[in-house]
Amino acid sequence: MQAWLCESPVGVEALAWRDLPTPVPGEGEALIAIKAASLNYPDLLIVQNKYQFKPPLPFVPGSEFAGSIVALGEGTTGLGVGQRVACLSGTGGFATHAVVPAALCMPLPEAFELTDAAAFIMIYATSYHALIDRGALRAGETVLVLGAAGGVGTAAIQIAKAAGARVIAAAGSGDKCELCRQVGADAAIDYTVHAPGGSLRDEIKRLTDGRGPDVVYDPVGGDFAEPVFRSIAWRGRYLVIGFAAGPIPSLPLNLPLLKGASLVGVFWGDFARREPRANASMLQTLAGWYVAGRIKPVIDRELPMSELQSAYALMASRQVKGKLVLVND
Numbered sequence: 001m002q003a004w005l006c007e008s009p010v011g012v013e014a015l016a017w018r019d020l021p022t023p024v025p026g027e028g029e030a031l032i033a034i035k036a037a038s039l040n041y042p043d044l045l046i047v048q049n050k051y052q053f054k055p056p057l058p059f060v061p062g063s064e065f066a067g068s069i070v071a072l073g074e075g076t077t078g079l080g081v082g083q084r085v086a087c088l089s090g091t092g093g094f095a096t097h098a099v100v101p102a103a104l105c106m107p108l109p110e111a112f113e114l115t116d117a118a119a120f121i122m123i124y125a126t127s128y129h130a131l132i133d134r135g136a137l138r139a140g141e142t143v144l145v146l147g148a149a150g151g152v153g154t155a156a157i158q159i160a161k162a163a164g165a166r167v168i169a170a171a172g173s174g175d176k177c178e179l180c181r182q183v184g185a186d187a188a189i190d191y192t193v194h195a196p197g198g199s200l201r202d203e204i205k206r207l208t209d210g211r212g213p214d215v216v217y218d219p220v221g222g223d224f225a226e227p228v229f230r231s232i233a234w235r236g237r238y239l240v241i242g243f244a245a246g247p248i249p250s251l252p253l254n255l256p257l258l259k260g261a262s263l264v265g266v267f268w269g270d271f272a273r274r275e276p277r278a279n280a281s282m283l284q285t286l287a288g289w290y291v292a293g294r295i296k297p298v299i300d301r302e303l304p305m306s307e308l309q310s311a312y313a314l315m316a317s318r319q320v321k322g323k324l325v326l327v328n329d
């Protein structure tokens with residue numbers, strides 16, 4: 001097999017495409033021939049030693065991928081050789097093959113395209129868990145999605161629309177706002193025009209008839225959190241998803257008090273570990289929504305697996321709309 005190897009986590013430039021022995025699956029494991037892998041934000045952090053999870057060196061990055069099972073270890077049930085699966089294993093995906101615990105393999109219905117499947121679990125599971133489970137979003141409510149043209153952002157637009165909500169997308173360019181409207185947003189705010197320290201709050205007010213959004217989905221953090229929290233509706237829910245902008249913001253605690261509003265933490269990875277049954281049931285719902293055409297990953301572009309370093313550069317420079325997918329021949 002071949003794989004991108006991280007021998008020293010000092011950045012993308014240090015990754016090397018290597019020939020490695022193809023691993024043999026042990027008990028409870030599956031060997032996958034990878035067709036496609038997608039980039040998630042933590043994939044960028046992990047090769048820079050900036051992610052909370054630090055795998056032992058050397059490791060193969062690539063959190064999420066899809067392909068076909070080519071061998072199974074002892075004691076695996078419910079899976080077969082040749083079966084198409086999606087897998088979110090944290091590492092191992094930027095390669096031609098990977099061995100993973102069979103429990104992490106999500107069998108795919110016939111209608112599921114492998115490039116979509118490689119870009120599915122992280123963004124939809126996070127956004128469904130955030131909006132529906134943690135945020136208790138109801139039909140008719142208004143959701144403001146920050147970083148709306150990114151991976152989890154585009155998924156949040158689709159899930160909120162599928163739940164019957166009105167969606168205001170906020171993103172960092174006119175092109176990104178246009179994409180958000182195409183994905184289903186009812187309105188979009190370009191925050192390079194309406195900046196957090198400028199007219200952002202006025203624009204949110206205008207688009208919500210002065211009420212503010214019932215739910216805010218925030219994967220960006222930075223300078224947005226405080227002004228956007230100040231704009232939230234009475235009984236609003238502010239979903240803390242991530243900090244793509246870098247700095248972790250802080251919030252004066254009188255603000256939740258004044259709005260009767262909640263600050264709601266979202267950590268999908270730990271939810272999946274602590275509540276595996278609820279997570280499995282959620283993934284089944286989401287796969288059904290995909291097959292029914294209610295959700296579909298926005299794929300910015302597909303690149304050959306050999307172009308991983310260019311893919312990372314696009315993500316780091318905020319040029320990606322939706323998801324980037326790397327494919328093997």
Ligand SMILES: NC(=O)c1ccc[n+]([C@@H]2O[C@H](COP(=O)([O-])OP(=O)(O)OC[C@H]3O[C@@H](n4cnc5c(N)ncnc54)[C@H](OP(=O)(O)O)[C@@H]3O)[C@@H](O)[C@H]2O)c1
Nearest residue numbers: 041147150151152171172219241242243244245266267268
């Ligand atoms: N809590 C959870 O369970 C969970 C699960 C998955 C992901 N996350 C987190 O959610 C965040 C977004 O993940 P993602 O996969 O959607 O990433 P992504 O596709 O790269 O999207 C992130 C978006 O953030 C915006 N952004 C603002 N400032 C940025 C900056 N300085 N650098 C990069 N992007 C910036 C960009 O949009 P604009 O250019 O339009 O501003 C970009 O589209 C990450 O922090 C990730 O760790 C959390």
